Amino acid sequence: MSSEAQAVHAHPAPTGFIRKYIFSLDHKVIGIQYYFLALVAVFVGMGLSLFMRIHLVWPEANLPWFGHIKPEQYLTLLTMHGTIMVFFVLTTAPQSGFGNYFLPIQIGAPDMAFPTLNMLSFWTTFVSFMVMLAAFFVEGGAPLAGWTNYVTLSAIPSAGPGLGLGEDLWIISIAIFCVASMMGALNFITTTLDLRARGMSLFRMPLTCWAWFVTAMLGLLAFGVLLAGGILLLLDRNLGTSFFVPGGLNVNGSLTFPPGGLNPGGHAITHTGGSPLLWQHLFWFFGHPEVYIAILPGMGVASQLLSTFSRKPIFGYRAMVYAILAIGILGFLVWGHHMFMSGMSPYSAFAFSIMTMAIGVPSAIKTFNWLGTLWGGRIRFQTPMLFAIGFVSLFVSGGLSGPFLAQPVLDIPLHDTAFVVAHFHLIMGVAAIFGIFAGTYYWFPKMFGRMMNETLGKIHFFVTLAGAYAVFMPMHYLGMAGQPRRYSQFTEVHYLLHLIPLNRFISIAAFITIAVQFIFVFNLFWSMKKGKKAALNPWEATTLEWTVPSPPPHDNFGGVTPVVNHGPYEYSVPGAAKDYIMQTDPATVAAAH
Amino acid sequence: MATTLSPVVVDEPKIGGRGPTVVPPPRDGGWGDGRPDDHRDRLRRYRIGMFFALAAVVMLFVSFTSAYIVRQGVGTWSDASARYVTDWQPITLPPILWINTIILLASSFTVAMARRALARKLKASPRHGASPVTAPGLIADNQRSIPWLGITFVLGAGFLVGQLLAWGQMRHLGIFVGTNPSSSFFYVLTGTHGIHLLGGILALAYVGVTSLLRKPLVTRFLVVDVTALYWHFMDFLWIYIFALLHFAR
Numbered sequence: 001m002s003s004e005a006q007a008v009h010a011h012p013a014p015t016g017f018i019r020k021y022i023f024s025l026d027h028k029v030i031g032i033q034y035y036f037l038a039l040v041a042v043f044v045g046m047g048l049s050l051f052m053r054i055h056l057v058w059p060e061a062n063l064p065w066f067g068h069i070k071p072e073q074y075l076t077l078l079t080m081h082g083t084i085m086v087f088f089v090l091t092t093a094p095q096s097g098f099g100n101y102f103l104p105i106q107i108g109a110p111d112m113a114f115p116t117l118n119m120l121s122f123w124t125t126f127v128s129f130m131v132m133l134a135a136f137f138v139e140g141g142a143p144l145a146g147w148t149n150y151v152t153l154s155a156i157p158s159a160g161p162g163l164g165l166g167e168d169l170w171i172i173s174i175a176i177f178c179v180a181s182m183m184g185a186l187n188f189i190t191t192t193l194d195l196r197a198r199g200m201s202l203f204r205m206p207l208t209c210w211a212w213f214v215t216a217m218l219g220l221l222a223f224g225v226l227l228a229g230g231i232l233l234l235l236d237r238n239l240g241t242s243f244f245v246p247g248g249l250n251v252n253g254s255l256t257f258p259p260g261g262l263n264p265g266g267h268a269i270t271h272t273g274g275s276p277l278l279w280q281h282l283f284w285f286f287g288h289p290e291v292y293i294a295i296l297p298g299m300g301v302a303s304q305l306l307s308t309f310s311r312k313p314i315f316g317y318r319a320m321v322y323a324i325l326a327i328g329i330l331g332f333l334v335w336g337h338h339m340f341m342s343g344m345s346p347y348s349a350f351a352f353s354i355m356t357m358a359i360g361v362p363s364a365i366k367t368f369n370w371l372g373t374l375w376g377g378r379i380r381f382q383t384p385m386l387f388a389i390g391f392v393s394l395f396v397s398g399g400l401s402g403p404f405l406a407q408p409v410l411d412i413p414l415h416d417t418a419f420v421v422a423h424f425h426l427i428m429g430v431a432a433i434f435g436i437f438a439g440t441y442y443w444f445p446k447m448f449g450r451m452m453n454e455t456l457g458k459i460h461f462f463v464t465l466a467g468a469y470a471v472f473m474p475m476h477y478l479g480m481a482g483q484p485r486r487y488s489q490f491t492e493v494h495y496l497l498h499l500i501p502l503n504r505f506i507s508i509a510a511f512i513t514i515a516v517q518f519i520f521v522f523n524l525f526w527s528m529k530k531g532k533k534a535a536l537n538p539w540e541a542t543t544l545e546w547t548v549p550s551p552p553p554h555d556n557f558g559g560v561t562p563v564v565n566h567g568p569y570e571y572s573v574p575g576a577a578k579d580y581i582m583q584t585d586p587a588t589v590a591a592a593h
Numbered sequence: 594m595a596t597t598l599s600p601v602v603v604d605e606p607k608i609g610g611r612g613p614t615v616v617p618p619p620r621d622g623g624w625g626d627g628r629p630d631d632h633r634d635r636l637r638r639y640r641i642g643m644f645f646a647l648a649a650v651v652m653l654f655v656s657f658t659s660a661y662i663v664r665q666g667v668g669t670w671s672d673a674s675a676r677y678v679t680d681w682q683p684i685t686l687p688p689i690l691w692i693n694t695i696i697l698l699a700s701s702f703t704v705a706m707a708r709r710a711l712a713r714k715l716k717a718s719p720r721h722g723a724s725p726v727t728a729p730g731l732i733a734d735n736q737r738s739i740p741w742l743g744i745t746f747v748l749g750a751g752f753l754v755g756q757l758l759a760w761g762q763m764r765h766l767g768i769f770v771g772t773n774p775s776s777s778f779f780y781v782l783t784g785t786h787g788i789h790l791l792g793g794i795l796a797l798a799y800v801g802v803t804s805l806l807r808k809p810l811v812t813r814f815l816v817v818d819v820t821a822l823y824w825h826f827m828d829f830l831w832i833y834i835f836a837l838l839h840f841a842r
Contacts, residue, residue, distance in 0.1 A: 113638050113641075113642060114642060117642075182646075182649045185645075185649070186642055186645040186646050186649065187642075189641075189645050190638060190641045190642045190645065193641055194634075194637065194638045194641055195638075220645060220648060220649050220652075221648065221649070221652050222652075223649070224649050224650070224651075224652030224653040224655075224656060225652055225653075225655075225656045227653055227656075228653050228656030228657050228660065229656065229660075231781065231785070232657075232660060232781070235770065235777065235781065239770050239771050240770075240771030241770055241771045241774070241777040242680075242771075242774060242777070243660060243664060243774065243777065246669065247669060270771070272669065272680055273667060273669045273679070273680035273681075273774065274664070274667070274774075275663060275664060275667045278660055278663050278664060278667075281659075281663070282656060282659075282660065285656075
């Protein structure tokens with residue numbers, strides 16, 4: 001039947017350098033572009049955290065570029081660290097990077113649904129990143145209002161350094177990022193719904209695809225809300241509207257006043273009647289789904305890898321799918337738990353608290369199913385698997401502090417302390433990063449045709465895991481001992497003096513963890529050139545990407561649409577010749593299905 | 594049991610779709626891929642894409658609406674009257690908005706006609722006419738037909754000009770974007786809607802250019818079809834915004 005097959009393409013394979021590597025329509029090239037954008041961003045973000053950790057422990061240190069870090073510079077560091085990490089690393093790499101590369105291949109499509117839109121999404125994201133970085137170099141420097149960009153600090157240019165042009169650039173960059181993410185999301189959704197190969201029913205999709213699909217839904221519905229907030233904030237800052245800024249604020253000696261109002265001295269800032277809480281609501285209605293945008297793809301990768309390397313079907317496939325959907329839906333109903341301290345009605349807080357703790361149910365289902373997958377498996381402890389197990393470990397460690405913070409009665413003393421920093425770094429930061437690492441070690445052979453070095457990978461894993469715990473576990477204690485977040489210096493505060501040795505320990509652990517990331521980067525680039533040649537299916541996995549050459553040809557399947565006969569996790573099927581059945585194997589391979 | 598269809602070779606040039614593909618006989622499975630990637634498949638794909646794009650637009654305007662309601666209800670403590678007062682002053686909308694509304698409604702009608710006309714033409718074209726009876730040339734071509742797309746383009750542009758006139762009238766009365774939260778929302782909502790409609794107008798212009806470049810009819814129809822969907826939605830959205838500004842003053 002396929003004898004007439006000719007190699008044909010979604011769009012003709014490009015020949016020129018620019019169309020092939022720069023403005024490429026190929027989802028694989030775009031995926032790699034996103035990945036490397038995130039790689040650059042993560043090093044920028046990590047560098048900023050390095051400065052912060054040095055300053056916290058050795059405030060007198062004379063640092064390159066900064067000299068002695070002033071408090072407002074410290075705020076700039078944490079603002080840009082958070083922004084770059086959340087948007088340009090955690091949102092970009094696992095979803096746009098790996099999702100772009102592997103969603104079409106895993107569902108058997110030759111490309112994304114709208115390749116030109118896909119290219120546009122990447123380059124819009126790139127512009128957004130450039131605008132964000134430009135904020136460092138304008139007069140006044142980068143903004144200092146935090147990645148949450150709370151009004152009124154962010155709304156009034158005279159409130160501090162970096163709140164002039166730097167802040168405007170921040171908002172514009174994020175607005176561009178919103179548009180890019182929505183374009184990407186609608187591409188992912190359409191691709192998943194419409195381009196699946198024959199036989200690839202929704203419940204035969206690998207859990208990675210489910211995760212990317214639900215993440216795209218969240219992105220599509222959440223980023224528009226942030227965009228609306230950004231537009232209104234830009235108008236408040238530049239055109240004198242008062243959506244968010246109330247009257248009567250004292251900003252560096254000037255009061256905000258209604259137009260024509262009394263103004264005793266100083267220049268008038270004409271604002272009146274706005275609601276700073278309105279910004280918080282708009283921000284967190286986006287911000288909480290954003291947390292799941294960062295972590296869901298990691299959950300998908302972990303599920304995929306735990307099953308593959310345990311040589312067992314994923315435990316409770318359907319339960320996993322429903323759990324992803326439940327997390328996605330509940331993620332939209334809990335934004336108020338970021339605002340317990342805003343003076344909201346205790347009844348609202350109660351409702352948000354209950355909803356938040358309800359997310360523990362699907363999260364626990366996922367965790368139990370991961371453990372159930374591992375149970376009794378013939379586990380292969382290769383680097384990708386180690387990172388997947390590390391993901392589960394960090395997800396549990398970070399997740400367990402969630403129910404504490406979800407209750408107003410506990411959140412009120414703990415909020416804005418290092419406890420919160422520990423919580424979200426473990427669950428959203430490091431766990432998601434482990435998902436990215438797992439994906440990198442797992443898919444590298446497919447993306448570049450060579451294996452990454454196992455020894456370096458294992459060194460990278462064990463030091464990073466120990467480092468992540470050494471950095472963030474003690475922060476729980478710091479938080480409970482009363483160390484606030486966002487404060488630039490503790491060495492002058494009496495009741496925090498006894499915490500300095502622990503802070504020093506954290507800083508040193510952070511330096512080691514950062515240093516070991518260079519081993520990863522070395523391994524990444526060295527293996528591209530010198531790594532061992534990869535077999536077609538080095539991990540003996542079942543999904544569609546392992547049926548095509550490494551790296552896959554321009555249209556993925558050589559012009560022939562694959563036919564899917566099996567689910568994605570048919571490992572150790574009784575009676576089968578091998579211990580795994582590819583999704584494209586003939587239906588008669590085993591009695592299963 | 595598999596049906597007995599033999600492989601079908603589709604060799605239509607595509608935008609964003611796939612080139613000629615050898616397709617094995619159909620089976621049950623995914624939402625429907627695996628059939629020839631023909632015009633209808635691409636149309637479905639574009640419509641799904643547009644549907645979700647509109648969902649994102651809905652979220653933008655839902656956010657503006659919730660901000661509108663919240664901002665309208667926010668009270669500021671007044672020492673003078675010893676209670677919470679609102680600074681929200683209702684605005685009187687310029688009457689020209691009614692004319693603009695009629696223009697936009699008319700354009701929705703014309704874009705629907707444009708889509709129909711193109712669909713008829715497509716059906717009559719040799720490639721996509723299912724029936725061999727409708728040979729090319731038997732159906733009257735577009736020489737006599739009304740240029741619905743052009744009319745839609747003009748009406749859309751007319752609506753935008755009308756909106757700018759409305760802005761001008763407001764400014765003439767001394768009501769600017771920062772004058773009062775009500776006027777802020779007036780400018781934000783009309784402006785954001787106008788930018789979105791401008792996108793639709795640019796899509797129509799793109800169709801005009803592809804028509805001059807003699808791109809395949811299928812390509813033009815795809816763009817017109819989803820643009821019509823978008824256009825109707827912008828029409829509906831405008832009525833919603835107008836009603837919000839009018840009734841929730």
